Amino acid sequence: MxxxxxxxxxxxxxxxxxxxxDPLPEPGTDPRTADAALEYDGVLKALSAVAADLTARGEKAGGEAKDVLDAQSLMAQDPTLTDDVKARIDDGRTGERAVHEAFAAFQDLLIGMGGYMAERATDLGDVAQRVIAALRGVPAPGxxxxxxxxxxxxxxxxxxxxxxxxxxxxxxxxxxxxxxxxxxxxxxxxxxxxxxxxxxxxxxxxxxxxxxxxxxxxxxxxxxxxxxxxxxEKRIADRAAAAAAPLTDGALADGHAVPLLANLGAPAEAAGAIELGAEGVGLFRTEFLFLGNSSAPTVESQTSSYTALLEAFPGKKVVVRALDAGADKPLSFLNDAHEENPALGLRGLRALRVKEDILRDQLTALAAAQAATTADLWVMAPMVSDAEETEYFVTLGRELGLKTVGVMAEVPSLAVLADQIFASADFVSVGTNDLTQYTMAADRMLGSVAAYQDPWHPAVLRLVKSLGDAGAAAGKPVGICGEAAADPLLAVVLVGLGATTLSMTPAALADVRLELSRYTLDQARELATAAVAATTAAGARAAAEAVTV
CATH class of the missing domain: 3.50.30.10 (Phosphohistidine domain)
Incomplete structure (x- = not known):
């Protein structure tokens, strides 16, 4: 079976x-017998303990896991939730029951909001389980x-x-x-x-x-x-042997170079990426400097962080994304307006143009870090829609001293207008996560439409091809920095569509390096042709797999 x-x-x-x-059984509905203040104090201690544990787990895990767990820790300390818990205890509930009801009510609210917020309801449920376990003095389900x-x-x-x-x-x-x-x-x-x-x-x-x-x-x-x-077991052994082999630069079987870069979220992640064979950085997310703050960081503090990153890659290419806030990463000092659908609102470059001083400070800091190091710094704007926005960002970047300035292709309109984009942009980097989301009208954080969130879909692949063709015509590079680059067979297809570099989570580098080495450029193009001719995502993958080499 x-x-x-x-x-x-x-x-x-x-x-x-x-x-x-199985999860812990739901707390009973019997009224509390303990003093309300004592019951609430117990809940506050449990919430604090859970928050501290989640933070500690995040520090130990590092990387993307730290960001996720830090967000969960903040959930455990949300004053809206604690106020609701207190009100329910005052109304006669036990601490356990109050936590269960308050968190469940907030989960329902998140689910009703849809999108990214609905996906976070699962994380909130886990926090509730951990708090109830702490109140009972038993281990949390795990x-x-x-x-x-x-x-x-x-x-x-x-x-x-x-x-x-x-x-x-x-x-x-x-x-x-x-x-x-x-x-x-x-x-x-x-x-x-x-x-x-x-x-x-x-x-x-x-x-x-x-x-x-x-x-x-x-x-x-x-x-x-x-x-x-x-x-x-043979495949397991083959993968282990490939992972243990001496590191080489990314290349196809015919020697065609495909630099393999790393997606990073903090300078501290650089050493691990280099150890796994990263030839540079294809996406450095700068949000870690901004999230959780009540105001934007200073030029000096940003310069220090960017310099630390660039110093880890002397002479190597490092692509930094300008602040990508909005949607799932709201910042009160950038855009605090309520939006019915923030994924389609003021996010990325759109928000930065409204608060241009924040953008100017970031680009100034990046230019200073560029001048202080030998790394090859490339800077790109997120959530760019057309040639006018591209020209705006490229012009501003060059005005502030940056050498190589480009944009991210996440919105389908950018691929449709690819020839216009390359008239001013030095490069384009394809963010396949958002490009898939916007092409298929399927929120990438919503499990109920997961079947539509597949970058193998021919509609997405055809947009990548449009960008690859336009980049080749202009003699300018087209990188891939979304999750799609970490899928080894899809990585081959993307190269066949015109991608010149691939950037991914460092752990995926070995598998992608091995897969690329099995195909020539002509064969990669043959796989790409088969994939874009399919009618579904599953069909595209099957078509690529069916190509014999």
Missing amino acids: ALQGVGVGRGVAVGPVKKMP VPESDTPFVLVAPDLAPADTALLDLDKVLALVTRDGGPTSHTAILARSKSIPAIVGVTGALDLVDGTVVVADAASGVVTVDPSPDEVAEA
Whole structure:
């Protein structure tokens, strides 16, 4: 029997199933007998303990996991929630019941808002479980203990669990919920652990049942035959050998260079990326300097951070994205207006043009860091829609001393107008996560439309081809910095469509490097031609896989 889902990465694992334990039982509705103040004090202590634990887990995990867990920690300290809990305790509920009801009400509110906020309802539920466990003095439900390795099966995984998985024990992740850009998928990719999300029937699996979890195909094979196990074990050995081989620059089988770059969120992540073979940085997210602050950071503090990053890559290409705030990353000092659909509102460059002083300060700091180091700094604007916005950003960047200035292709209109964009931009970098979201009208953080959030869709691939063709005609580079670049076979297709560089989470570099080495440029173009001729995302992947080389 085989179960189908959405695979994350190219890994494969063989092992027995172990399912996540059931959540804690819902607190009873009996009225409290303790003093209200005492009951509320207990809740505050539990909330504080949970927040501290989540922060500590984030510090230990680092990278993208830290950002996710820091956000959860803030949830545990939200004054709106604590006020609601207090009101319910004053009304006669026990602390446990008050926490359960208050968090559930807030979850319903988030789900009603849709989009990114609806996806965060799962994270909020995990916080509630941890607080109730603290009040009961019992361990919070989490990854099961085991003396032997296993394949973890769950409805979904909380970031706190995914971030600190014991990779010596957890061979692969299989979840019923989630899409290719869910937190489970993102964190699994950053840890280079095979994962298959959105698997119908996953929860019907029985503990101890042996499965082959194949992320490359998105298939979970239940009770595999000896031949299927042997094939999976050979692939595991081949991947291990490739990962242990001496690092080389990214290239196709015919020697055509495809530089492999890293997506980073803080200067401290540079060393790990270099160790895994990153040839530079294809996306440096600058939001870490701004989020959580009541005002924008100074030019001096920004210059210090950017300089630290550039010093880690002497002589190497480093692509920095200007502040991409709005939508799921609101900043009160940039745009505090309520928007019905913030993903389609003032985000990215749109918001920065309204508060141009913030943009000027950032570009000034980047120019100063550029002058102080030998790195090859490229700077790009997010959420750019047309040639006028492109020319605005490029002109401002050059005015402030930047040498190489470009834009991100996340909005379909940019691909439609690609020839106009290259008239002023030095380069374009394709953010496939948002490009897919906007092309398919499917919120990339909403699990209910996960089937539409697939960058393999021919509509998305054709837009990438438009950008690749326009870049080639203009003699200018087109990079890929979205999650699509971390899918090894899709990475080959993207090169066939005209991508000149690929940037990804560092853990994906080895798989992509190996996959590229199997194809010539002509073969990559053949795969790309087959993929764009398909009618569905699944059809595009199947068409590429069917091309024999």
